Amino acid sequence: MHGRIRTWGPGALVLLPTVLLLGYFVYGLIAWSFNTSLTDRHTARKGPANYVGFENYGNLFTEERFLNSLKNLGVLTVAFIVGTLIFGLLWALLLEKGVPGESVFRSIYLFPMAISMIASGVVWGWLLNPSQGEDARGLNRLFEILHLGFLENAWWTAGSRWTTMLSIALPAIWQLSGYIMALFLAGFRGIPPELREAARVDGASEFKLYRHVLFPQLSPIALSALIILGHMSLKLFDLIYAITGPNQFRTEVPAVYMWNTLLRSDQAKAAAIAIVMLAVVAVLVIPYVAYTVRQESKE
Amino acid sequence: MRGGLSKTLALVGAAGLLAVSACGNSDDGGGSGDAAASKDVTVFTWWADGGEKAGLDGMVSVFNTECKDYKFVNSAVAGGAGSNAKQVLANDLQAGKPPSTFQAHAGAELRDYINAGQVDDVSGLYKEFGLDKAFPQNLIDNLTVDGKIYSIPANVHRANVVWANPTVLKKASLDGTKAPASIDAWIADLTKLKAAGVTAPLAISKGFAQEMLVEAVLLAELGPDKFIGLWDGKTDWAGGDVTAALNKYKTLLTFTNSDREAIDWPDALGYVNSGKAGYTLMGDWVAAQQLADKVPDTAYTYWPSPGTAGNFQYLADSFTLPTNGQNPEGAKCWLKVTGSADGQKAFNTKKGSIPARSDANPADYPKYQQVAMADWKKDKIVPSCAHGAACTLGQNNDILSAISQFSGSPDVAKLQSALGAAMKTS
Numbered sequence: 001m002h003g004r005i006r007t008w009g010p011g012a013l014v015l016l017p018t019v020l021l022l023g024y025f026v027y028g029l030i031a032w033s034f035n036t037s038l039t040d041r042h043t044a045r046k047g048p049a050n051y052v053g054f055e056n057y058g059n060l061f062t063e064e065r066f067l068n069s070l071k072n073l074g075v076l077t078v079a080f081i082v083g084t085l086i087f088g089l090l091w092a093l094l095l096e097k098g099v100p101g102e103s104v105f106r107s108i109y110l111f112p113m114a115i116s117m118i119a120s121g122v123v124w125g126w127l128l129n130p131s132q133g134e135d136a137r138g139l140n141r142l143f144e145i146l147h148l149g150f151l152e153n154a155w156w157t158a159g160s161r162w163t164t165m166l167s168i169a170l171p172a173i174w175q176l177s178g179y180i181m182a183l184f185l186a187g188f189r190g191i192p193p194e195l196r197e198a199a200r201v202d203g204a205s206e207f208k209l210y211r212h213v214l215f216p217q218l219s220p221i222a223l224s225a226l227i228i229l230g231h232m233s234l235k236l237f238d239l240i241y242a243i244t245g246p247n248q249f250r251t252e253v254p255a256v257y258m259w260n261t262l263l264r265s266d267q268a269k270a271a272a273i274a275i276v277m278l279a280v281v282a283v284l285v286i287p288y289v290a291y292t293v294r295q296e297s298k299e
Numbered sequence: 300m301r302g303g304l305s306k307t308l309a310l311v312g313a314a315g316l317l318a319v320s321a322c323g324n325s326d327d328g329g330g331s332g333d334a335a336a337s338k339d340v341t342v343f344t345w346w347a348d349g350g351e352k353a354g355l356d357g358m359v360s361v362f363n364t365e366c367k368d369y370k371f372v373n374s375a376v377a378g379g380a381g382s383n384a385k386q387v388l389a390n391d392l393q394a395g396k397p398p399s400t401f402q403a404h405a406g407a408e409l410r411d412y413i414n415a416g417q418v419d420d421v422s423g424l425y426k427e428f429g430l431d432k433a434f435p436q437n438l439i440d441n442l443t444v445d446g447k448i449y450s451i452p453a454n455v456h457r458a459n460v461v462w463a464n465p466t467v468l469k470k471a472s473l474d475g476t477k478a479p480a481s482i483d484a485w486i487a488d489l490t491k492l493k494a495a496g497v498t499a500p501l502a503i504s505k506g507f508a509q510e511m512l513v514e515a516v517l518l519a520e521l522g523p524d525k526f527i528g529l530w531d532g533k534t535d536w537a538g539g540d541v542t543a544a545l546n547k548y549k550t551l552l553t554f555t556n557s558d559r560e561a562i563d564w565p566d567a568l569g570y571v572n573s574g575k576a577g578y579t580l581m582g583d584w585v586a587a588q589q590l591a592d593k594v595p596d597t598a599y600t601y602w603p604s605p606g607t608a609g610n611f612q613y614l615a616d617s618f619t620l621p622t623n624g625q626n627p628e629g630a631k632c633w634l635k636v637t638g639s640a641d642g643q644k645a646f647n648t649k650k651g652s653i654p655a656r657s658d659a660n661p662a663d664y665p666k667y668q669q670v671a672m673a674d675w676k677k678d679k680i681v682p683s684c685a686h687g688a689a690c691t692l693g694q695n696n697d698i699l700s701a702i703s704q705f706s707g708s709p710d711v712a713k714l715q716s717a718l719g720a721a722m723k724t725s
Contacts, residue, residue: 042725044393044415065700131474131558135575136499157560158707245506246382247696249704260700263386264693265411 007045008208030278037271044265056272065249066257066273073253073280075161077233079169080176085222087173088180093182096188105187109178117175121242124171128155128243144160156244156251163249172239176232180225188214220295223288234277315501339372340629342618343391345384350587354650358453363643366632367467374398385692392417397621399607401632405442405452405615407530408687408695412619413449413723419620424631429637432433433656437680438615441688450617451638453654457583458683459515459604459612459670462568465471466598467577478602482519482547485605489554492577498659499556502567502576509702510685510695512580513548519606520544523679529722530682530689536719552709560706572598580604582614582686586667587651590608597667603674611678613657614686690722 015079037056039049045215060066095102112120129138136144140152153159156167193215199213237255244251246260254277261270340362352375359371378540381402384700388401397417403409407596412418425431425618427594431439442448464476465684471491479485492500502508518526521540527668535541556562556570568585570576572594579585589599603610618637620630643654644663653664661669682688684695701717 044389044411044417046416065697129357129561131556131557135556135558137558154557156556247506247699247703248560248659249700250707252700259386263382263389264696265389265415266692266693 015147032275033271037269037275041268042266044267056268057276060272060276061268065252067256068249069252069254069257071161072165072251073224073234074255075165076169076236077230079162079166080172080236081226081229082171082231083169083186084176084180085225087177088225089184091177091186092188093183095185106182106292109181111178112175113179115175117232117238118237118242120171120175121239124174124239125243128170130154130157168243168251171243172233172236175239176229180229183221183225184218188219191217202241223291227288229284234281234284302522310645318689334687337626338368338629338635340366340369340626341372341374341398342633343374343376343384343388343398343466345402346375350584350591350650354454354646354652357645357649358636361639362633363634365636365639366629366674369407369626369629369632371633374637392621395623397624398407399621399624399626400618400633401622402616403450403619405450405617406682406688407684407690408692409449409617409619410444410691411693413444417622420449420451421451421620421624421634422446422448424451424620424634424638426639426675428635430656433638433640435655435657435675435680438613440657441613441680441682442617443572447459450619451634452615452617452636452655453643454469454647454650455613455615455655456652456686457582457611457673458614459518459607459673459681460583460585460601461578461580462571462585462599462601463578464571464574464576464598465600465659467500467571467574468492468495468496475600478591479605480546481606482516482551486547486550486554488714489551489577492569493532493554497575497577499554499570499575500577501551501554501556502558502570502579503552504562504564504567504595504698505557505560506703507685508567508581508700509706511582511683512517512551512565513545513602514612514683514685515580515607516551517541517544518610518612520547523610525688527681532722536715536722542711545715548708549688549705552706560703574665583653583667583671586665587649589664590651599668607619609678610681611699612681612683613675614683614688616652650688663708691725693724694721697724 013295016271038051038053040055084146095105097106127138129136129140130153131137132140132154133144133149136152143149143151153163156164186292194255195217196209197212199209204213205222234251235255237259240248240251240256241259246256246263248256254273258270258273258277261273301542326439339627342349342401344355346352355373355375358372362369362371376387384402386400391397392412401411403418403575409418425439430451436630437450438455439448442450442452461478463475468475469490471488471494473488473491479488489500503512514526518528521529521534521544525534525540529536529541542553556567556576564579564581564585565588567576567579567582568588571579572592602608618625619632624630638656640654640659641655643656643659646652647654647659647668648664651668653659653667653668653675657676659672661672664672684698688694690698698718698721701714701721704717706712
């Protein structure tokens with residue numbers, strides 16, 4: 001008996017703080033939020049609240065403003081993930097082919113990661129100024145100078161949901177493509193050179209080499225990138241807040257709406273929005289975790 | 300074990316507080332730090348720079364001589380026209396750690412705090428400090444909720460002011476010194492300006508600036524009594540007169556700059572000053588901005604927005620006595636300074652607003668304020684929703700969302716029903 005404690009005791013002791021902190025700050029607070037979302041606590045007033053079941057959720061899913069924010073989020077996520085993957089992979093491919101001064105390019109591509117979203121949001125807010133023609137400023141001014149007038153547009157301030165959210169995704173893509181590039185570059189570098197040589201000896205063209213030998217090796221990295229980008233897009237708040245300000249119907253996503261709701265002390269509704277966001281993240285992450293667990297048990 | 304955990308929690312909490320205060324405090328006063336020094340009076344505001352900070356500093360110097368027993372602790376949170384500060388304040392209040400006193404817009408916006416039981420009745424202080432006689436009855440009526448008053452205003456601002464550039468107006472042979480008599484007359488003038496080659500004669504910025512224009516149009520078209528009724532539930536938002544007014548707002552928007560969703564009010568004012576636009580509608584804090592930017596008096600004119608002459612659409616910053624706040628005696632001394640003639644003079648001459656007291660001497664104030672003070676005495680006082688006098692935070696939040704939606708895709712029927720629905724929430 002004494003011996004067994006010796007075996008698992010120290011390990012448990014080391015883990016205990018993590019388990020306690022995680023239990024309280026993550027799972028405990030999720031439970032607390034969920035509990036709040038089932039009540040009628042719509043003011044900051046203290047005191048007992050009544051349970052109303054899933055009424056808050058029912059109200060959310062019949063409310064135009066919330067449904068609009070969900071649709072915005074969907075479009076933003078698609079634009080952001082596709083854009084970042086394309087640019088990340090493209091840059092990784094270019095660097096992987098070998099260029100002089102690679103480390104310089106690597107730093108340039110990775111640099112945006114070092115800037116906080118709120119700071120880049122402020123700058124992109126200016127760049128995405130919707131004035132056109134003579135009054136053009138920001139990116140539109142640049143297009144004007146380069147005689148690319150046809151590229152000028154109103155960015156997020158007019159047009160369809162797609163043009164709006166694509167404009168918002170632009171800064172996010174700029175910021176994270178470098179990170180995805182680093183992931184893919186590490187993946188390329190991790191592939192043993194023998195594989196390439198063997199493929200070349202077998203007479204594979206460059207295209208076939210990438211298509212059948214290299215890309216399949218990168219699929220686990222692509223999957224992790226997808227998960228990372230997916231959950232980041234759900235959390236995008238600072239960037240949108242900095243570019244458009246609060247209460248901007250066109251670009252509102254659930255994270256911003258939750259902030260607005262909390263500002264007016266509607267705690268039950270804010271908690272319900274938080275739980276919906278958590279559920280959306282779970283839809284993304286759970287299949288990934290299941291996949292990884294299955295992969296690991298196979299090995 | 301327990302002690303260890305609570306210590307860890309305290310550490311994490313402290314880190315969180317640090318993070319929050321690091322976000323915006325120019326003068327980090329430690330927010331709702333520990334009450335070790337019971338002489339501290341923590342004053343929570345969103346006045347962190349510009350004329351606002353100068354005004355606060357002015358009031359602090361009066362506080363330092365009047366209330367020698369206490370120490371002023373600045374707990375200002377910058378940014379977002381107070382929305383960041385309100386979020387921090389809500390957290391502190393929720394956590395049961397209110398500051399000694401906090402800034403809040405007088406009027407309906409205070410209802411949020413009153414309903415949540417977070418502020419105390421200060422009616423007694425009005426008698427004690429003689430404020431019941433110094434403030435106009437009109438204002439006191441506006442501040443009273445169920446027979447009680449919950450805050451002491453430090454200043455009064457006017458919302459319905461149009462600022463114009465006479466040089467630009469001359470291009471279309473318009474007289475900059477006189478306001479158009481109505482919204483229709485204004486639209487006619489705007490049309491002339493556009494014909495004279497000014498592409499966006501009416502400069503406007505995002506969010507609350509558009510809300511202020513909507514309010515100005517509603518006030519002009521419905522008249523003060525029906526306008527006030529919109530906010531207290533006596534006027535029907537679905538009425539035909541509201542539809543007509545909103546249609547005129549839609550027309551006004553066609554004369555505005557295309558980057559209205561991307562800029563703030565100082566930029567819109569810049570368009571007027573630089574001659575790109577003829578008019579902008581903004582509250583009278585513009586006067587302080589023009590002074591700060593050294594724009595000469597002769598370069599701009601101002602008048603009550605068309606059709607609203609004789610109405611003073613007000614908003615007021617006020618200070619409260621939070622329930623269970625730290626150092627209530629010190630807070631009362633701050634409130635006394637807030638309401639006093641000296642305190643209001645020190646504050647308002649710098650912030651570009653006018654004193655709420657009606658016994659102030661106009662000669663102490665710059666040119667614009669003298670005009671505003673005369674109007675404050677004789678005009679009908681009407682509240683503004685954009686700045687919390689007429690509606691609650693929640694209602695304002697919904698209204699702003701509806702107006703931003705309208706700016707992108709103008710649909711009058713949709714805007715009208717959204718505004719009506721917003722006022723039904725709390």
